Amino acid sequence: MELMRIEPETITHLQEWLGKTESFQDLVTAAPMRALSATLDRDDPAPTRSTFLPELWHWLYFLPHARESEIGPDGHPKRGGFLPPVPLPRRMWAGSRVQWLAPLSVGDEIERVSKIESVTHKAGRSGDLIFVLVKHEVSNQNGLAIIEEHDIVYRDAPGPDDKPVPPTPAPSEAKWTKTIAPDDVLLFRYSALTFNGHRIHYDRKYVTEVEGYPGLIVHGPLIATLLVDLVRQSIPGCKLKSFEFRAIRPTFDINNFKVSAKPDLEKDPSGKTIAIWAQDHEDWLTMQATAILA
Template sequence: MSTHLDAELLAHLQTWQGRSETWEDLLTPAPLRALSATLDREDALPVAGTELPPLWHWLFFLPHHRQSDIGPDGHAKRGGFLPPVPLPRRMWAGGRLQWHAPLKVGDTVNRVSTIESVTHKAGRTGDLVFVLVKHQLHNAHGLCLTEEHDIVYRPAAQPSDPVPAPVAAEKHATWQRDITPDDVLLFRYSALTFNGHRIHYDRKYVTDVEGYPGLIVHGPLIATLLLDLVRRHTDLPVRSFEFKALRPTFECADQRILRVCGEPDAQGSTIRLWAQDHEGWLTMQATAELGKPF
């Protein structure tokens, strides 16, 4: 399949702008128990009324595509709600979230999702397409969460592709934690989020087809680990969070370490967060704003 995007094709993809869909889900306790175990936490068992930790809403509103609708990369075939971008590599590049009220176990929640924009950029390795999706989550009391989700589509890797220079992560952080993102952790998170994307569990596929050196750690998992670090150091709730993936983090079957780091400001209300790989390269950066309990 050609990865060249001409003006006519881009205009077609941009007809998806403004499309929306609404899903309803019931926030049940079982996924929370499972993610708590996956993150190696000793949380109290969630019951009706337990507040969802920040980003744990990603355990809900999961796509349930039929097996016959799954594409070769493990994602649903292109088209439908998201535009059919003809570029083979799809990544969650970052996002911005604002909490307005708590989400709780037992809530029935509606999520309204809208394609805000479809944009094109010429990158070092060819065409890039960025899709911005806005989600708004409402329970019976009103709006609880607004989220902007950045998706990037990239061409297949080529041996001649230039390799961007990595950025060294800061060496010192007030808060830090080391995690081994082995294939079991990646599989459990994929299962919890019903994520069939083969780059996270199929080493032969990710190396032979997509050209990466090993399994890729989920961007949302790294973001969740960053806010989990915040929760391990303060009880103040997160009011807003933004994150950007800068470089893939690889499992590579050799017990590599992922380090998550946090640096609170003098007031303890703004936390700079970042993740680094086993070589000390910066892979994700983020900022969390904390506030008083709702």
């Protein structure tokens, strides 16, 4: 039987956020690039003015800077403001679709305009789900450079009788694979780089005792960045036209995981469509993604 824990009036109120926009300005600087390169264990040349900003590294900019008094108990900024005040405890970056129209480089003055595209509700046996779709458009001095659709899902904490979703086996026959050791330092550094105070990524007592997970949760954007970085390492000099990913199940720091990729020749004989995925230590699929090369 489906459970309805959010009143229809609340859904109607949340949908008042439809069409809400906000904009931020920033400057593409070298220091965050050097720091992420070190975090990913890359031996990149030091970035200088006009150095190309690798795909997905725009997530290093336009960071939220909520004051300490505005932080909620989970380490996120308190609900409300640009994002609707969804009354569900768990928030997750569920996926994104990104298109690159033009490159960004060190020294660029950039602007991101964000818009709430949709707020939808689903109710199931495990409780309520609220999906918020945010569209970001990133421009530099030459015009529009990146279009990104960002899926955010809010959900209730699991009940004692909830059954986990059956896992999906990861694809086989990868052409490229890399094993990642998600230790505390990696998660801390990525949280610091993205000014992400969400406690599930660094506070073991909170994540295990309050949220009920077995370990620290590896950031979805970090895994997506590792997927793209695998493609960059495997096909030197490549540039991406588009990338999309969907988070399937959480990845925890208590075990190593793998990122893998292969050209999807069935879908695209040219070899420009790359199937990419992450899998846990039991070879269950945790993230599924597709990149299309320029």
